[in-house]
Amino acid sequence: MDSKTKFFKELGSKSWADLSTYLLQLLAPQSSNSTNSSKSCKLADILDYFGDKDHQELWKILEEKTSNIINELQNLGALESDDCDESVEFNSADNEIIANFISLLIHVSKIHSIHAEKFSIAMISKRDDVLQSLHDILLPLSDKFSRAIELKSQIAKQCELKWQTNCVDCGNYVTQLLPYLLLSSLAPSSTDSDIKRVFQLRKAILMFDFDDSSIESLRGLLLRCLLHPAYLKLSEGRRVLSLLLTINEGNMRELALEVVKPQISHGNRIVCMAYGDIFVRAWKCDSLEDQSEAQLVIIKGQIEECLQTLIFEAIHTSNRNQFKGLRLVLSNFHDLKRQKEVDSLLTRIYSPIIWRSLKAANAIIRSQASIFFFDIFPLQDASHNQQEAELLLQKQFDLLVSLLQDCDHRVRVAAASGSCHILREYWEAVPADIIKKTLSYLVGTLAYDTSDASVRLAVISGLKEILDQPLSHIIMGNILPNISNLLHDNAEKVRLGFIELLIKVKGLRTIHFYDIVSVEQILDRLAEDANRQKISLAITELLLNSFYPQRYVVKIEVALLKSYIFISIAMVLLSKMP
Amino acid sequence: MNQGERCLSFIRENVRAAEVFYSHLHQVTKVGSAVKISVMLFSQFASNEENAENVVKPVENRRKKATAEKSRPTAPDSSFQFPDSLQDSAMRIGVLRVLLATLLSIESKLMLPKYSSSLLLLNKHFTSAKMDFVLSMFAFNQNLSPLSPVETSLIMQVFAIPIRLAKISSVATSSLSSLSFDVVIENFIVQSQLVNKVNVNGFISHNALVVVELVQAMDKWVSLFLTCSSIISNELFK
Numbered sequence: 001m002d003s004k005t006k007f008f009k010e011l012g013s014k015s016w017a018d019l020s021t022y023l024l025q026l027l028a029p030q031s032s033n034s035t036n037s038s039k040s041c042k043l044a045d046i047l048d049y050f051g052d053k054d055h056q057e058l059w060k061i062l063e064e065k066t067s068n069i070i071n072e073l074q075n076l077g078a079l080e081s082d083d084c085d086e087s088v089e090f091n092s093a094d095n096e097i098i099a100n101f102i103s104l105l106i107h108v109s110k111i112h113s114i115h116a117e118k119f120s121i122a123m124i125s126k127r128d129d130v131l132q133s134l135h136d137i138l139l140p141l142s143d144k145f146s147r148a149i150e151l152k153s154q155i156a157k158q159c160e161l162k163w164q165t166n167c168v169d170c171g172n173y174v175t176q177l178l179p180y181l182l183l184s185s186l187a188p189s190s191t192d193s194d195i196k197r198v199f200q201l202r203k204a205i206l207m208f209d210f211d212d213s214s215i216e217s218l219r220g221l222l223l224r225c226l227l228h229p230a231y232l233k234l235s236e237g238r239r240v241l242s243l244l245l246t247i248n249e250g251n252m253r254e255l256a257l258e259v260v261k262p263q264i265s266h267g268n269r270i271v272c273m274a275y276g277d278i279f280v281r282a283w284k285c286d287s288l289e290d291q292s293e294a295q296l297v298i299i300k301g302q303i304e305e306c307l308q309t310l311i312f313e314a315i316h317t318s319n320r321n322q323f324k325g326l327r328l329v330l331s332n333f334h335d336l337k338r339q340k341e342v343d344s345l346l347t348r349i350y351s352p353i354i355w356r357s358l359k360a361a362n363a364i365i366r367s368q369a370s371i372f373f374f375d376i377f378p379l380q381d382a383s384h385n386q387q388e389a390e391l392l393l394q395k396q397f398d399l400l401v402s403l404l405q406d407c408d409h410r411v412r413v414a415a416a417s418g419s420c421h422i423l424r425e426y427w428e429a430v431p432a433d434i435i436k437k438t439l440s441y442l443v444g445t446l447a448y449d450t451s452d453a454s455v456r457l458a459v460i461s462g463l464k465e466i467l468d469q470p471l472s473h474i475i476m477g478n479i480l481p482n483i484s485n486l487l488h489d490n491a492e493k494v495r496l497g498f499i500e501l502l503i504k505v506k507g508l509r510t511i512h513f514y515d516i517v518s519v520e521q522i523l524d525r526l527a528e529d530a531n532r533q534k535i536s537l538a539i540t541e542l543l544l545n546s547f548y549p550q551r552y553v554v555k556i557e558v559a560l561l562k563s564y565i566f567i568s569i570a571m572v573l574l575s576k577m578p
Numbered sequence: 579m580n581q582g583e584r585c586l587s588f589i590r591e592n593v594r595a596a597e598v599f600y601s602h603l604h605q606v607t608k609v610g611s612a613v614k615i616s617v618m619l620f621s622q623f624a625s626n627e628e629n630a631e632n633v634v635k636p637v638e639n640r641r642k643k644a645t646a647e648k649s650r651p652t653a654p655d656s657s658f659q660f661p662d663s664l665q666d667s668a669m670r671i672g673v674l675r676v677l678l679a680t681l682l683s684i685e686s687k688l689m690l691p692k693y694s695s696s697l698l699l700l701n702k703h704f705t706s707a708k709m710d711f712v713l714s715m716f717a718f719n720q721n722l723s724p725l726s727p728v729e730t731s732l733i734m735q736v737f738a739i740p741i742r743l744a745k746i747s748s749v750a751t752s753s754l755s756s757l758s759f760d761v762v763i764e765n766f767i768v769q770s771q772l773v774n775k776v777n778v779n780g781f782i783s784h785n786a787l788v789v790v791e792l793v794q795a796m797d798k799w800v801s802l803f804l805t806c807s808s809i810i811s812n813e814l815f816k
Contacts, residue, residue, distance in 0.1 A: 527594035
């Protein structure tokens with residue numbers, strides 16, 4: 001009898017407990033007491049010496065022992081089930097032996113997986129069966145069991161490696177692994193790497209049948225992820241969450257929306273922006289590389305329906321925080337308006353809602369609709385011909401002017417801010433008569449709107465925004481003196497806004513703030529508002545260079561230095577010329 | 579126009595606005611800028627300092643004479659002249675108001691170690707010699723106009739700040755000549771009485787607090803007591 005046959009006979013005849021002790025002796029690094037380095041190499045040496053058939057024989061024995069050990073775990077009550085007794089106590093000596101054996105199995109599997117290409121399919125299949133058995137105890141194994149957390153982590157890592165091989169049966173290793181990783185990532189002690197591990201496994205989410213009743217716990221875990229701050233913070237986390245919105249089975253998308261909506265209602269900026277990013281990724285089908293074109297079109301259509309629901313709720317809500325939150329979510333799409341496909345999307349999803357809402361009897365609806373109208377201006381469809389496109393644009397210009405004349409001050413506030421924003425962005429594209437009409441109405445009427453100070457403030461803030469557009473400076477230089485009286489407005493915020501406008505003008509070369517309002521008036525205002533910290537500080541900032549010139553000398557020095565450098569360069573270049 | 583000239587023209591134009599502007603200066607620029615402008619304004623008063631030597635002796639002689647005659651020092655000395663820019667009493671008050679507002683706005687900041695260099699600059703210019711000189715000017719150049727107590731009150735409030743700060747930074751600038759100080763307080767009280775006669779109610783009580791503040795800053799309680807006693811005794815034996 002040769003040494004190999006003797007070895008296998010010895011292995012087969014041992015109980016799993018003895019086998020564990022025996023293998024531990026061979027694998028010294030696993031035993032903490034061992035100091036002999038020659039022993040530590042024994043198992044690896046033996047495995048290296050084995051041929052393919054020997055490995056098959058080895059895994060056959062290990063498979064048998066594994067099933068024995070799983071039976072033993074069941075007998076001990078270490079595998080949790082619905083009817084398991086939570087008060088069960090485990091014998092620590094047995095515990096340790098079982099834990100050592102499982103640990104050994106994983107170790108041997110790891111050694112084999114390194115040299116997987118050397119082995120036959122039959123051998124790999126035997127090894128995979130063992131790994132499959134271990135995967136099946138990943139969640140049921142009680143945490144009370146000795147070294148359970150460490151063992152679970154080792155098993156999970158082996159299963160992840162198996163998933164990454166992208167083999168045909170890799171799906172067999174995720175049913176327990178995905179919930180395990182989700183639980184780890186949702187634990188209070190979780191780290192970013194836990195979420196990244198879930199991200200690596202994201203395609204496995206789509207392999208589950210969400211119509212099946214047994215999916216409840218996994219669905220619960222996935223929905224909990226939608227609320228987890230770490231998922232919202234990490235890009236990988238947001239990509240995982242975007243995948244949830246693409247799942248239509250089992251009301252998954254509806255449930256996800258129900259979970260997300262209350263969060264958006266709180267109006268937290270970071271959270272809302274994260275949800276917006278998730279919606280954008282979901283609409284772009286960011287994590288669905290393997291889906292066919294037809295499937296992607298269907299998914300996009302379903303997500304567009306969701307977006308329309310959000311838009312409708314945003315415009316019709318009476319909760320200001322919810323409106324702000326939803327606007328932040330949708331702003332992720334508005335910011336991508338320059339992309340052709342997003343532009344078409346915005347026209348598609350807004351058109352059925354916005355025109356009607358802008359003419360609603362309820363002023364809150366009109367004001368909220370007008371805010372969205374200015375956010376998405378101009379709505380245009382690539383499929384329209386030139387005439388249709390011009391008609392649509394003219395309709396929007398007419399609306400712009402009519403919103404400024406709305407009977408409700410909230411709508412006028414939105415219209416004043418929005419129209420100024422449009423003038424800044426599209427100064428060249430807006431017809432001259434619309435510019436003239438808008439500006440003259442803003443300066444002549446709304447700047448002196450007595451119904452609410454917020455309208456006057458909106459006009460001032462809007463005009464300040466227009467100054468960012470250099471082409472507007474000539475016209476603005478002529479019209480701004482018409483609102484000089486706002487320096488002495490009754491409302492403090494309006495006065496402050498006006499001074500901030502003057503500070504903005506101070507930074508321009510084409511307009512002088514003292515041409516808009518005289519310095520004497522500003523000084524009188526400073527004396528008058530001496531006790532109003534914000535205003536007096538703003539006026540001090542405005543007048544700083546007038547009464548406390550600072551960098552006069554430095555400017556001359558810099559100009560001289562620049563001239564000197566320019567002349568030097570010119571001289572060098574001239575000398576090099578032929 | 580430099581910063582000093584602009585500041586004076588600003589004060590001439592709108593004192594209240596200038597007061598507010600310079601009290602916010604440290605917030606829009608640096609604390610050092612506010613110290614610089616304070617020093618610049620103070621130097622307007624102390625620009626005749628070279629005459630200081632000629633000032634002390636006549637003051638001393640007059641004081642001795644006044645004590646001997648048991649009368650208050652009233653005759654102004656022609657050698658004490660405010661600079662041209664401060665000949666006008668309203669302008670002097672304006673400059674003092676701005677100076678006071680600027681120093682008050684930065685006083686708490688100057689107590690912090692991080693602004694020690696600015697405090698050093700302040701201490702360098704607000705010396706006892708200069709303050710003494712300015713006090714002398716106020717003591718003997720007042721023409722008993724209703725505005726004089728205002729100027730005196732302001733100058734005392736202004737001086738209280740560097741003296742307080744000098745105490746914190748343990749710099750010996752607070753040793754003002756008790757002679758000038760006594761004369762200023764004496765004048766101040768006499769003029770306050772005159773002011774009261776022309777029915778500016780409540781002015782004395784307000785400025786009495788200012789005197790107490792400065793006296794507190796300088797630890798000159800004894801001096802104040804003696805001056806007040808001398809005035810009261812004069813009134814009693816008249």
